[in-house]
Amino acid sequence: MTQQVRLALLQMDIAFGQPEVNRAKVRELIAEAAAGGADLVVLPELWNTGYSLTNIAEIADHDGQETIALMSELSRLHNLNIHAGSVANLVDGKVYNSTFVFNSQGEVVGRYSKMHLFRLMDEEKYLESGNEIGLFELDGVPVGTMICYDLRFPELTRSLSLGGAQIVFLPAEWPHPRLNHWRHLQIARAIENQMFMVSANRVGVAGETAFFGHSMVVDPWGEILVEGDESEQILYATVDLGIVPEIRSRIPIFEDRRPDLYTKK
Numbered sequence: 001m002t003q004q005v006r007l008a009l010l011q012m013d014i015a016f017g018q019p020e021v022n023r024a025k026v027r028e029l030i031a032e033a034a035a036g037g038a039d040l041v042v043l044p045e046l047w048n049t050g051y052s053l054t055n056i057a058e059i060a061d062h063d064g065q066e067t068i069a070l071m072s073e074l075s076r077l078h079n080l081n082i083h084a085g086s087v088a089n090l091v092d093g094k095v096y097n098s099t100f101v102f103n104s105q106g107e108v109v110g111r112y113s114k115m116h117l118f119r120l121m122d123e124e125k126y127l128e129s130g131n132e133i134g135l136f137e138l139d140g141v142p143v144g145t146m147i148c149y150d151l152r153f154p155e156l157t158r159s160l161s162l163g164g165a166q167i168v169f170l171p172a173e174w175p176h177p178r179l180n181h182w183r184h185l186q187i188a189r190a191i192e193n194q195m196f197m198v199s200a201n202r203v204g205v206a207g208e209t210a211f212f213g214h215s216m217v218v219d220p221w222g223e224i225l226v227e228g229d230e231s232e233q234i235l236y237a238t239v240d241l242g243i244v245p246e247i248r249s250r251i252p253i254f255e256d257r258r259p260d261l262y263t264k265k
């Protein structure tokens, strides 16, 4: 990636339990984002199935095959990077909530499976948690990824920033009534780790759960560069990666940390 990166956040509704419908929609939206000049497109959480958990093993992707084939084709076709949000993914009989990230040559450069499962939406009953953090390089830039509820765990974001991440991505299906938490936690994570937070949250309703969107890009100074409303939309923001080292040297929190004194457990 160059220093200036034009991001496109796909804030979309998700057809419940209908992967084919969602894949067709995502194909259209990525073409639209490419026409809008995007260098990097970010999708929401579980965009292939939504939270159709009772039949998730039947409708999940298998070893990421459908997702990889589609995103690899689209990243090459449109010459852009894709953070493919997350998908329900069946591996060895277990379903994971998994992220795949693609460079513009269509190669998978990052993978991550959600490590904190969200009990309020029954994830722990149907899904398996991942056991590795999502830290990787995208076009030579160290970046990290988390998924939705992971945002509530500052230790995870700190592990990513200590690993050098300059951007942390957050695909999500985060609903009402917790908009306040969603906004403030992202701003806090960006400021305390002096990095960009980039989220794509879905909109729409599933059963009694209403998802509010408000996808956003927060810079390392805690300023919101773009924020969605509650409608379907593609949000664009251009980030200047040069400000990450600049802010990290202006307030040297990574040098001033006292890990020798912090609680280990």
Ligand SMILES: NC(=O)CCC(=O)C(=O)O
Pocket: 045, 118, 121, 147, 148, 149, 150, 152, 172, 173, 174, 175, 178, 181
């Ligand atoms: N899909 C999720 O992980 C939702 C997390 C959420 O809503 C929260 O409040 O945390």
